[in-house]
Amino acid sequence: TLDLTRRRTPCFAKFSEMEKMVNMEAEINEVHTAFTIVVCFIGERCKILQDMNRHLEAILKQKRDLRKMLIKHRCQESLPIEATFHKCIVELLTEAVTFIEKLEAHLQSVRRIPQIPHMMNNMDITLSKTEVLMIELEELTEKILKWEELQKEAYSN
Numbered sequence: 001t002l003d004l005t006r007r008r009t010p011c012f013a014k015f016s017e018m019e020k021m022v023n024m025e026a027e028i029n030e031v032h033t034a035f036t037i038v039v040c041f042i043g044e045r046c047k048i049l050q051d052m053n054r055h056l057e058a059i060l061k062q063k064r065d066l067r068k069m070l071i072k073h074r075c076q077e078s079l080p081i082e083a084t085f086h087k088c089i090v091e092l093l094t095e096a097v098t099f100i101e102k103l104e105a106h107l108q109s110v111r112r113i114p115q116i117p118h119m120m121n122n123m124d125i126t127l128s129k130t131e132v133l134m135i136e137l138e139e140l141t142e143k144i145l146k147w148e149e150l151q152k153e154a155y156s157n
Helices: 010-071 082-155
Strands: none
Touching: none
């Protein structure tokens, strides 16, 4: 019965409620501080990303402009060369043509290098055949000269 008649003292009940409220306020302040820090951090990152975005857009615009310039046919446009340099340009072009011709000749020579052993072998075979033909020609010449002498003797008798 004593337990049933016992009253809670309003002083301590109020104290525990006040303590809970203080703890909740402290928790709210911690969350608010953390939220503020995150917002500041995100704000800085957002500024950095916006700067990077502007930079990339500028690069893409330059890339598009460069691509347009490269696609444009420059062959049909006249070159802006001062008149004092026209003679030099003509000389330069003739030298360029000569250089290209010589380069082509040198490149053909270089391309033939792997074929040189085969060509030398063919030349050796051709030389041997020519020597055989020379020997045959000498023999034939001797026979013709003998035949000519025989014919002269036959006519003189």
